[in-house]
Amino acid sequence: MKTIIVxxxxxxxxxxxxxxxxxxxxxxxxxxxxxxxxxxxxxxxxTYIKSADVYVSIAQxxxxxxxxxxxxxxxxxxxMGADSExxxxxxxxxxx
Amino acid sequence: xxxxxxxxxxxxxxxxxxxSTELLSRLADDLAERGYVADTFRDAxxxxxxxxxxxxxxxxxxxxxxxxxPEHVHRSFISVARLARPVAFHEMGNNAATVDVEIxxxxxxxxxxxxxxxxxxxxxxxxxxxxMRRLRDAADAAALYAVVEDRIGGLDAGPAS
Numbered sequence: 001m002k003t004i005i006v007x008x009x010x011x012x013x014x015x016x017x018x019x020x021x022x023x024x025x026x027x028x029x030x031x032x033x034x035x036x037x038x039x040x041x042x043x044x045x046x047t048y049i050k051s052a053d054v055y056v057s058i059a060q061x062x063x064x065x066x067x068x069x070x071x072x073x074x075x076x077x078x079x080m081g082a083d084s085e086x087x088x089x090x091x092x093x094x095x096x
Numbered sequence: 097x098x099x100x101x102x103x104x105x106x107x108x109x110x111x112x113x114x115x116s117t118e119l120l121s122r123l124a125d126d127l128a129e130r131g132y133v134a135d136t137f138r139d140a141x142x143x144x145x146x147x148x149x150x151x152x153x154x155x156x157x158x159x160x161x162x163x164x165x166p167e168h169v170h171r172s173f174i175s176v177a178r179l180a181r182p183v184a185f186h187e188m189g190n191n192a193a194t195v196d197v198e199i200x201x202x203x204x205x206x207x208x209x210x211x212x213x214x215x216x217x218x219x220x221x222x223x224x225x226x227x228m229r230r231l232r233d234a235a236d237a238a239a240l241y242a243v244v245e246d247r248i249g250g251l252d253a254g255p256a257s
Contacts, residue, residue, distance in 0.1 A: 008148065010148075010163070010165055016212055016215065020216050021216070057189065072189060073189070074152070074188055077219055078152050078154045078155075079154070079222060080154070082223070
């Protein structure tokens with residue numbers, strides 16, 4: 001199973017909300033149950049990154065970057081650009 | 097005590113503030129006076145906003161969703177403040193940019209998982225232009241409360257406290 005991690009400053013409000021939105025979009029694309037979406041605290045990334053295929057970030061990209069495809073979670077909060085960002089995530093999942 | 101996540105007393109219009117810090121401090125102090133959050137909530141909220149800002153460049157009406165860790169929250173609650181004039185917040189995910197925020201939803205969340213339906217509905221409003229126009233155009237606090245309540249009311253029970 002492919003895994004997407006969604007990280008924000010707390011791992012509660014924002015990342016959870018984006019994770020639910022992604023699960024819903026994945027289900028719309030017939031991928032229900034095929035992709036695991038985890039909402040985590042940004043400090044937990046080093047633990048989760050090894051088993052993740054895609055990272056969706058809500059916090060500022062710091063100096064730290066990771067070797068997996070990384071996307072912005074903000075479009076899933078504002079609705080603006082969500083379709084195109086989701087298409088990129090789907091492409092990265094297919095390639096993973 | 098009602099377990100509703102929003103209360104008409106905490107849905108405000110024409111709020112004046114010179115800065116995001118002043119605004120968040122006042123909203124946090126009000127929740128502390130109500131006993132919904134700990135005395136530590138305000139500083140934790142300001143520190144989180146500084147490090148992980150929450151301004152969102154949404155359509156129609158620019159929003160911010162300040163929040164902090166559940167340990168500072170006694171009872172989950174959402175305060176709403178529509179501003180008399182926009183106040184600059186840093187943009188979520190892009191600390192270098194600012195957003196001239198017109199409405200603030202202060203999220204005091206004790207348990208993200210059990211409030212997820214409400215958060216989802218709240219954030220879903222931001223990409224729903226007709227609802228955002230209703231939030232912008234609501235004539236007074238009662239009308240603003242009615243719009244928000246219609247969208248997010250009753251989705252999750254509050255904690256049993």
